[in-house]
Structure formats: structure tokens, C-alpha cells
Amino acid sequence: MGIFSPGFTGRRREPRSDLPPGQYLENGFPVLSFGPTPHVDADRWQLTLTTETGERRTWDWQGMLDLGPELVENTDIHCVTAWSKLGTTWRGVPLDRFLDGLQTEARFVMAGSADGYTTNLPLQEILGRAWVAYEFDGAPLAPEHGGPVRLLVPHLYFWKSAKWLTSLRLMVDDAPGFWEQNGYNMHGDPWREERYW
Amino acid sequence: MSSSWVPATLVDAWRETPGSRTLVLDARLEPALAGQHLDIRLTADDGYTAQRSYSLGSPAGAERFQVTVDRLDQGEVSPYLVDGLQVGHQIEVRGPVGRWFVWEPTQTEPIQLLAGGSGIVPLMSMIRTRELAGGTAPMRLLYSVRAPGDRFYTDELDDLAARGRIDLQYVFTREVPEGWPARAGRITGALLHELTLPPEDGPTIYVCGPTGFVEAATKPLMQFGHEASRIKTERFGPTG
Ligand SMILES: Cc1cc2nc3c(=O)[nH]c(=O)nc-3n(C[C@H](O)[C@H](O)[C@H](O)COP(=O)(O)OP(=O)(O)OC[C@H]3O[C@@H](n4cnc5c(N)ncnc54)[C@H](O)[C@@H]3O)c2cc1C
Numbered sequence: 001m002g003i004f005s006p007g008f009t010g011r012r013r014e015p016r017s018d019l020p021p022g023q024y025l026e027n028g029f030p031v032l033s034f035g036p037t038p039h040v041d042a043d044r045w046q047l048t049l050t051t052e053t054g055e056r057r058t059w060d061w062q063g064m065l066d067l068g069p070e071l072v073e074n075t076d077i078h079c080v081t082a083w084s085k086l087g088t089t090w091r092g093v094p095l096d097r098f099l100d101g102l103q104t105e106a107r108f109v110m111a112g113s114a115d116g117y118t119t120n121l122p123l124q125e126i127l128g129r130a131w132v133a134y135e136f137d138g139a140p141l142a143p144e145h146g147g148p149v150r151l152l153v154p155h156l157y158f159w160k161s162a163k164w165l166t167s168l169r170l171m172v173d174d175a176p177g178f179w180e181q182n183g184y185n186m187h188g189d190p191w192r193e194e195r196y197w
Numbered sequence: 198m199s200s201s202w203v204p205a206t207l208v209d210a211w212r213e214t215p216g217s218r219t220l221v222l223d224a225r226l227e228p229a230l231a232g233q234h235l236d237i238r239l240t241a242d243d244g245y246t247a248q249r250s251y252s253l254g255s256p257a258g259a260e261r262f263q264v265t266v267d268r269l270d271q272g273e274v275s276p277y278l279v280d281g282l283q284v285g286h287q288i289e290v291r292g293p294v295g296r297w298f299v300w301e302p303t304q305t306e307p308i309q310l311l312a313g314g315s316g317i318v319p320l321m322s323m324i325r326t327r328e329l330a331g332g333t334a335p336m337r338l339l340y341s342v343r344a345p346g347d348r349f350y351t352d353e354l355d356d357l358a359a360r361g362r363i364d365l366q367y368v369f370t371r372e373v374p375e376g377w378p379a380r381a382g383r384i385t386g387a388l389l390h391e392l393t394l395p396p397e398d399g400p401t402i403y404v405c406g407p408t409g410f411v412e413a414a415t416k417p418l419m420q421f422g423h424e425a426s427r428i429k430t431e432r433f434g435p436t437g
Contacts, residue, residue, distance in 0.1 A: 003204050003287045005239040010247050011273040022238075022248050024273070031408045031432050034297050036415035036425050082236070082248050115425055144412060182296035196200040196294060 018076060019084055020190035026083035031144045033163065034178065038115040040164050042140075042148040047132065049168045051104050059098070064132060064149070067097040072131055072152065078190040080157045090152055092133030095126065098168065106170035110177060111151050111162040119162050119177035120186065121153060123170065129155050132165060157188040157195070202238055202289040205262070207282055213265050213349045217315070218279045219254070222262045224290050231257040231300045231326035232319045232403070232431075233293035235264065239274060240289070249274045252319035252405070252431070253293060254350075256326040257302075262290070265349055267315040298403065298431045302330035306401055309394045310338040311414050313406025316433060317349050320405055324354075324363060337364040337400075339392050341384055341410060344372035366392045384410075386417035396422040405431040 019025065042061050049057045059067070072090040109123045121130070133152040134141055141147030146163025153160050159179045180186050185194040205224035213219050226235075231253075238248040255263035268279040282288065300308065300323040308327075310320040317340055327336060342348050348367070358365035368388065369381050394400040402423060404414050411430050418428060 003240060003289055004242050005277065005282065005288055006242075006286065007281050008239045008241050008247075008277050010239070010241045010245045022246070024247060030434060031412075033430065033432065035430050036419050036428050037412060038425065081250055144408070178297075183294055196291075 018086060020078055021193050023078055023082055023084040023190065026085050029085060029145065030079065030081070030083055032079060032081060032159065033115075033144075034117065035115055037144050038113075038164055039143055040114045040148055040166075042134075045148055045166070047098070047149070047166060047168070049098055049170070051102060051170045052106050052172050055102075057098070057102075061148075064093055064134075067093045069093045069134075070131075072133070072154075075152075075154045077154050077158050077161075080159055080184065080188070080195050084190075089137055090131065090133045091135035091138075092131030092152055094128070095130040095132060095151075096128060098132065099127075104170050106172055108171040108174045110167075110169040110171055110175065111160075111165060112167035112169065113162050114164040114166050117162060117164070117178050119160050120171075120175055120180060121156070121160055122174075122187065126153055126156075129153065155189070157185075157190050159184065160188050200291065202291050204287045205237075205290040206287050207284050208261065210282075210284055214347055216279070216347075217265055217267045217349065219263060219265045220278065220282070222264070222288075222290065224262060226262065226290065226292060228258040229253050229255070229262065229293035229322075230296070231322040232298045233295045233322075234319065235262060235290045235292040236294065237264075237274070237278070238289040238291070239277060247274050250294070251278075252322070254318045254321045254325075256322055256329050258326075262293075265315065265318050298405070298429050300326065300401075300403065302326060302332055304401065305334050307335040307394055307398050308337070309400040309402045310336065311393070311402065311404045311406075312338065312340045313410030313414070314342060314347070314433075315349070316404075316406030316410065316431070318405075319431060320403060321350055321353075323403065324357065328357070328362065335364070335394070335398075335400075336362075337366070337394055339366045339368060339384075339389075341368040341370060341406070343370050345369065345374045368392075384413055386420065389414065389417045390421060393418070396424075400427070402428045403431075404428060405433070407434050408432045 131152040205222040209221040234252040251264040266278040
């Protein structure tokens with residue numbers, strides 16, 4: 001058992017089964033990014049997917065909408081800086097739809113952003129649990145939260161949900177993205193507290 | 198870096214301002230780089246825990262780890278660290294964390310630092326690290342605070358500025374010192390243009406503070422022509 005802090009009572013007394021270990025409940029929506037917020041125009045936004053053999057697919061805004069967005073409701077998100085936000089609502093296109101009919105041996109995907117950010121994710125694990133999201137709480141996604149389009153992978157720490165998403169690169173072998181090269185975990189499961197190396 | 202919690206003993210502490218306190222911690226952690234942070238964990242007697250991140254203000258490699266915590270009156274963790282924790286008592290820490298928002302003495306390019314409020318802490322670590330290394334690359338600090346009495350490390354910074362070791366610029370957002378030539382107000386593009394190193398100097402820029410400050414500072418800097426890849430940011434929290 002850890003070390004007690006005499007006189008510290010804390011605010012939230014009842015244990016919550018919906019908060020992963022070490023997380024606290026946040027009602028605002030803090031921002032974490034490694035650099036300035038890039039301003040990406042939805043009209044000029046494109047998403048490019050590249051397979052391990054070099055095959056490419058590209059979508060623009062309308063092309064993304066044509067894949068069939070859905071409402072993602074009552075979703076909990078967990079940031080590695082220890083805040084969690086419960087019951088959030090998003091609109092986005094399931095990641096699976098971007099991969100429909102594709103021949104690939106890839107087991108990982110590197111998501112890339114307009115500002116050069118990258119993050120690696122296990123492909124099979126996130127299929128059915130990841131979206132390309134463009135609305136938060138019924139409104140267009142704000143730039144500081146990754147608008148116009150970000151990845152949404154709620155079951156992993158939120159740095160895996162790349163903001164300003166512009167590319168998906170399928171990979172046979174895993175490779176570290178930006179934070180993963182800078183001290184953070186390759187996988188990032190909040191329930192197992194996979195925060196750091 | 199270690200991903201497990203270790204005990205840390207508070208060996209010394211002092212007020213930095215009426216609402217903030219510097220804590221000196223003794224903990225068996227790996228040496229830090231300038232700009233890194235620790236996670237601090239508190240445990241109530243019923244086992245309830247709360248953790249938050251705090252940047253290190255001590256120089257890279259320092260034997261003792263130093264943080265400066267600003268009290269948020271409604272906050273869960275910061276009031277305890279500022280007013281509750283006693284010298285000799287222990288908390289738990291983890292880290293040091295982060296490999297991106299760091300400055301290393303091997304960097305020779307000019308450095309522009311921009312701090313909003315407690316965002317000065319990791320930048321102070323960079324300044325102190327450069328002092329210890331006898332670094333000569335130009336370093337300029339723009340430090341935005343509400344009022345003169347809210348400044349951290351005032352004597353140390355003023356002394357470094359007086360000796361020409363850093364170029365120091367204050368911006369006061371609510372209240373200015375007597376006789377101050379400018380009015381109180383938040384940073385603007387015009388002010389940043391006047392007070393920060395221009396893109397021609399090729400600086401690496403470190404911006405740290407509340408999210409609103411970081412956003413307000415980085416947008417104009419990019420418009421002046423600084424490359425986004427040369428602007429490193431650390432966002433402390435949602436408000437400003
Ligand atoms: C990498 C990193 C480094 C940090 N370094 C420092 C540091 O050197 N010194 C320091 O004092 N703090 C630092 N912080 C902020 C610190 O982690 C806590 O968020 C802060 O002390 C508030 O915690 P709390 O438990 O007292 O308040 P909480 O109970 O978490 O929050 C109380 C209320 O204030 C809001 N809030 C949370 N954080 C902030 C904030 N920073 N500013 C304004 N409102 C906020 C919350 O949304 C909430 O509504 C750092 C944060 C990060 C992510």
C-alpha cells in the first residue's frame with residue numbers, strides 16, 4: 001500500500017467503477033497537444049490511407065460523409081494527464097468503412113495529423129471501436145480539439161485519438177508515433193494504466 | 198524513466214507568492230531533463246487517491262526535485278500541496294516524464310520562452326540548466342502574470358536579467374507595478390511582435406501555461422513566420 005498523506009481527504013469519496021485507475025472526473029474539456037493548433041479547412045481537408053504495399057485511397061469531406069457517419073453516444077474518454085470525461089457524444093465514420101474490401105496483412109496503423117503528429121495503434125483491436133470524428137456534442141469539432149476531423153479511439157488514452165487527422169498508414173510491424181517516442185506507452189490502455197514506457 | 202510510484206519526502210518548502218509554494222522533494226528517481234514533469238499522487242487514509250502532473254523547476258540532473266504549485270481554491274490536489282503538506286512528510290511521485298518539451302544544453306540556437314502564470318516552472322528549469330552549463334545561446338523570456346505579486350522566482354529572474362544572462366520581458370494582465378510604462382492587458386499579436394525573437398533569428402520557442410495563453414501566443418507566432426515545428430508547447434489546464 002502506498003503512503004498516506006495526513007490531512008488529505010480528496011473530493012470524490014465514493015469509488016467509481018467507470019473511472020480507470022488514477023483518473024479523475026473532469027467536466028470541462030482540457031487540451032493537450034505538442035505544438036500550436038493548426039487551422040485546417042474542412043473544404044480542403046483530405047484523408048489518405050496507404051497500405052503496406054503502397055496502395056492508396058483518398059477521401060475528401062463529402063467522400064467521408066458518403067461512407068455513412070453514425071452517432072457515437074455515451075462514450076468515456078481518458079487523457080494520460082489523469083482527467084476523464086464521461087458520457088461524451090460524437091459523430092463520425094467507423095474506421096472499418098475506410099478499410100472495406102482492402103487486401104492487407106497489416107496489424108498496426110499509424111495515424112498522422114496535419115501538424116506532423118503521429119500515433120500508432122493496433123489495427124485489429126481498434127476495428128469496431130474507432131471512428132473518424134467531426135462533431136463533438138452536436139457541433140463541429142473545434143480546432144483545439146482536433147477539428148475539423150480527428151480520430152476517436154475512446155478505449156485507449158486520448159493521445160491515441162490523433163487530432164487534425166489527415167493520414168492512416170497501415171503497417172505490418174509496430175512502430176512508435178510521436179508521444180510513443182517521447183516517453184509514452186506503445187499501447188495506452190487506461191484500465192491497465194499503460195501511461196509511460 | 199520509471200513508470201512506478203516511489204515515495205518522495207518533502208525536505209524543504211517556501212512560499213513563492215501568497216498563493217503558491219515551492220516544494221523540494223527527495224525521491225529516488227532518474228535524473229530529469231529541463232522541461233520534464235512529475236506525476237504526484239496523494240492518498241487519503243481510506244485509500245482514496247488523486248494524482249496530478251507538476252513540472253520540475255529544478256535544473257536538469259538536480260539531486261533534489263523542485264516543483265512550484267499554484268493553489269486553485271476549488272482544486273482537489275493543489276490546496277493540499279500548497280497549504281497542507283508538511284516538511285518531513287511523504288507523498289508519491291512518478292517520472293520524470295516527457296521527452297518533447299525539453300531543452301538540452303547541447304542546443305546552441307536562440308531560445309524564446311513564453312510563460313503564462315505557473316507555466317514559468319518548466320521554463321525556469323531550462324533557464325537554470327543553461328546557467329549551470331554556462332550556456333551562451335541567446336535566451337529571451339516573456340512572462341505573463343496577473344499582477345506583480347503573482348510572479349514566481351522574481352529575485353532570481355531579475356538578477357539574471359540585470360547581469361545580461363537572459364532578456365526578460367514581463368506582461369501584466371490585471372495590474373502593473375507603479376510607474377510601469379505599459380497598461381495591464383493580455384498578450385496581443387502586436388506585443389508579441391515587439392517582444393519576442395523574430396523568425397530570422399531561427400529560435401526554438403517554448404510556450405507553457407494555461408490552454409488559453411498557449412493558444413493566444415502560438416497563433417500570432419505562426420503568423421510572423423515561425424515554423425510550427427519550432428514551437429513546442431505544454432498546456433497546464435483548461436482555464437486561463
Ligand atoms: C504537464 C503538466 C504540468 C503541470 N505543471 C504545473 C506546475 O508546474 N504548477 C502548477 O501549479 N500546476 C501545474 N499543472 C496543473 C496541475 O496538474 C493541476 O491541474 C492543478 O494543480 C489543478 O489541480 P487541482 O487538483 O488543484 O484542481 P482540480 O480539482 O483538478 O480542478 C479544479 C477545477 O479547476 C480546473 N482546472 C484544472 N486545472 C487547472 C489549471 N491548471 N488552471 C485552471 N483551472 C484548472 C478544473 O477544470 C476544475 O474545474 C500541470 C499540468 C500538466 C498537464
